[in-house]
Every structure is written in C-alpha cells, then in structure tokens.
Amino acid sequence: MSGIKVSLDENASKLGVNQFSLEAMLASRYNAGFPIATLWEGNKDVPVVLKGTHADSASFSDLENEKIATYGGLSNAPLRQIAKFSPVFNEGARDRRNGLPTVTISAEVSQNVSANDLALKHFETLKKLTASEGVKLELGGEAASVIETLPGLLKGLVVAVAMMFFIMVWHFRKIRIAFMLFSLLSLSIFGTGVAMWITDMDFTITGVLGMVSLFGIMVRNGIIMIDYAEELKRKEHLSPRNAIYNSALRRMRPIFLTSAAASAGVLPMMVSGDGLWVPMAIIIFWGTLVTMCLILTVLPVAYWGVSCMKFRRRKVISG
Numbered sequence: 001m002s003g004i005k006v007s008l009d010e011n012a013s014k015l016g017v018n019q020f021s022l023e024a025m026l027a028s029r030y031n032a033g034f035p036i037a038t039l040w041e042g043n044k045d046v047p048v049v050l051k052g053t054h055a056d057s058a059s060f061s062d063l064e065n066e067k068i069a070t071y072g073g074l075s076n077a078p079l080r081q082i083a084k085f086s087p088v089f090n091e092g093a094r095d096r097r098n099g100l101p102t103v104t105i106s107a108e109v110s111q112n113v114s115a116n117d118l119a120l121k122h123f124e125t126l127k128k129l130t131a132s133e134g135v136k137l138e139l140g141g142e143a144a145s146v147i148e149t150l151p152g153l154l155k156g157l158v159v160a161v162a163m164m165f166f167i168m169v170w171h172f173r174k175i176r177i178a179f180m181l182f183s184l185l186s187l188s189i190f191g192t193g194v195a196m197w198i199t200d201m202d203f204t205i206t207g208v209l210g211m212v213s214l215f216g217i218m219v220r221n222g223i224i225m226i227d228y229a230e231e232l233k234r235k236e237h238l239s240p241r242n243a244i245y246n247s248a249l250r251r252m253r254p255i256f257l258t259s260a261a262a263s264a265g266v267l268p269m270m271v272s273g274d275g276l277w278v279p280m281a282i283i284i285f286w287g288t289l290v291t292m293c294l295i296l297t298v299l300p301v302a303y304w305g306v307s308c309m310k311f312r313r314r315k316v317i318s319g
Contacts, residue, residue: 004063005088012082015070022083025068030055060085153208160212161185164219171223172230180306181222187294188214188287195286201279210283217262217288221295224258225251226303240307244300252296259292 006026008019028034029052037048054062064080105126123139161182168178192211196203229247232238238246263285270281 003088004060005086006063006079007084007086008082009084015077015082016072017068017070017082022068026066029066030058149205150208153205157208157212161215164215168219168223172226176306177226177230177303180302181219181226184222184295184299184302185215185218187291187298188218191287191290191294192283194290195283198286199282201282204279206277206280207283210280210287213280213284214287214291217259217284218291218295221255221259221292222299224255225295225299229303241304244303244307248296248300255292255295259288263288 006022008017008022012018012022028050031051034050035047036050039046039048052058052066064078064085066079067076068079068082069075070077070082119139123137127137164185165178165182168181169175172178188211191214192203192207195201196207201207225244225247228251229240229243232243232246233240236243266281266284269277270285272278
C-alpha cells in the first residue's frame with residue numbers, strides 16, 4: 001500500500017506543534033474521521049463522524065495546504081511550512097478465511113439496482129481475470145446465500161406440492177378434479193410474477209416461502225368452491241354448470257373474506273421495510289388478491305369443462 005510520511009521539522013516545535021497533536025488532527029480530518037454521535041434509521045445505526053472536507057477524495061496538494069493549529073489554537077499554518085513529505089510503501093494487512101489469504105471485494109449499490117444481478121454479472125468477469133493457479137474465486141453475500149439455500153427450498157416446495165395433490169385426491173376421491181386443481185396452481189406462479197412486477201422486487205429465499213403459502217391459500221379456496229359444487233351435484237342432482245355456478249355465488253364471500261384476511265395479515269410485515277421478509281409479504285399480499293380473482297373466474301370454467309368431458313363420455317357409451 002502506498003502512502004505519505006509526514007515528518008515535522010524544527011519549526012514545528014517553535015509553533016507548539018508536536019507529532020502526537022499532528023497525528024490526532026490528521027486522524028480526525030482524514031480516514032474514517034472522529035465519531036461524535038449515532039443516528040438510528042429503524043434498526044440500522046448510522047455513525048456521525050467529524051472529518052475534513054477533502055477526507056474522502058484528498059490529493060497531495062490538499063494535504064500540503066491543510067491548516068494546522070499553532071500556539072495552542074491561537075493561529076494556524078499550512079502543513080507544508082512545518083513538515084516534510086516522503087512517499088512510503090507498506091504491506092497491507094492480509095485477511096484470512098479458513099487459514100487462506102483472502103481479498104474481499106464489496107460495494108454499495110443504489111436503490112434501483114439488484115445486488116444479486118450485479119454480483120453475478122461481475123462474478124463472471126472476475127473469473128476470467130483471476131484464472132491463475134492458486135487463486136480461487138468465490139461468490140459471497142446475499143447471492144451466495146441464495147445459491148446455497150435455494151436448492152433445499154425448491155425440494156421442500158416439490159414435497160409441499162406433492163402433499164397438496166395427495167390431500168386433494170384423498171378428499172375428492174377423484175383424480176381428475178385433483179389434477180385440475182393441481183394444474184391451476186400455475187395461477188399462483190402468475191400471481192407471484194404479478195406481485196414481483198408491481199413492486200419491482202427480486203425473488204429471494206423468503207419469496208419461495210411466500211409462494212408456498214400462496215399455493216396453500218389457493219388450494220384452500222379451490223377446495224371451498226369445488227367441495228360445495230360436488231355436494232350440490234350429489235344431493236341436489238344439479239348439472240355441473242348449475243352446480244359450479246351456485247357454488248361460486250355461495251362461496252364468493254368466504255373466499256373473498258379469507259383472502260382479504262390473509263393479505264391484511266402480512267401488511268405489518270410489508271410496511272416494516274425489512275429486506276428479509278418484505279418479499280415474502282409482497283408475494284402473499286398481491287399474489288393472494290390476484291389469484292382470488294382468477295379463482296372466481298378460471299376455476300368454475302375449468303371445473304365445468306372437466307365435468308362436461310365426463311358427461312359426454314357417458315353419453316357416447318350409453319348411445
């Protein structure tokens with residue numbers, strides 16, 4: 001690491017400046033500055049420091065012209081008049097991780113930039129630059145966490161969907177209706193996409209958990225409507241069209257109330273601003289509202305189509 005060595009000359013002692021006071025003044029004006037207070041933005045602490053105007057982008061001339069207090073603060077003098085400058089080169093501290101020398105590259109991104117996309121983009125570029133023997137490049141931060149955790153969450157998602165399917169088969173005793181509800185889970189994926197598009201958010205690990213919850217909400221609403229339609233067919237001997245029509249009219253209010261309650265329940269989480277849980281809350285909130293509208297429109301048509309296929313098949317066989 002390159003730097004500048006500042007050595008006081010004989011004029012400094014005559015003006016009441018010593019090496020210790022000079023180091024204290026330069027340390028308070030440059031580098032990280034001198035901490036004086038702390039501001040809190042929610043759960044995040046923001047330090048308030050005292051430092052010079054050119055501390056973050058100082059040049060050699062700025063250091064030369066830096067005003068140094070003399071005679072106990074009664075006057076001041078430019079640093080160049082009481083000190084000599086010489087270049088120095090020091091070896092910086094080496095960070096180690098698991099016993100290996102490590103260089104960490106980090107950056108702060110603006111609000112409208114995806115940290116994951118930016119990290120993955122530059123990761124491929126850095127791979128080409130560090131393609132030498134003995135150098136290993138690893139992705140860190142949130143992007144690495146997503147890559148490590150996402151496969152396990154996706155496996156859990158597959159298990160959850162499979163359990164929902166077998167529950168529907170066990171409840172309705174009809175595989176075709178279970179397959180119909182299972183295929184309509186794609187509406188939840190559409191609702192998730194709409195939620196991400198409306199809020200311009202990235203799909204994170206907690207977003208997967210929100211999508212699993214959305215699957216469960218949609219299956220519950222579908223069971224509420226289809227179960228009552230099957231009951232009308234069995235007890236009232238209604239046609240599939242009339243059964244699902246009356247079921248949609250009767251179950252519209254419970255579906256709306258349960259969906260609205262689920263959306264309202266995640267509002268505190270969504271407005272909290274927590275980067276970890278906000279994506280999950282957004283998917284549940286917007287996804288539930290979108291899929292509720294699709295449930296009340298697409299599901300009755302799909303049920304009518306599946307039931308009419310069976311009726312037509314029976315008619316052809318009997319004829």
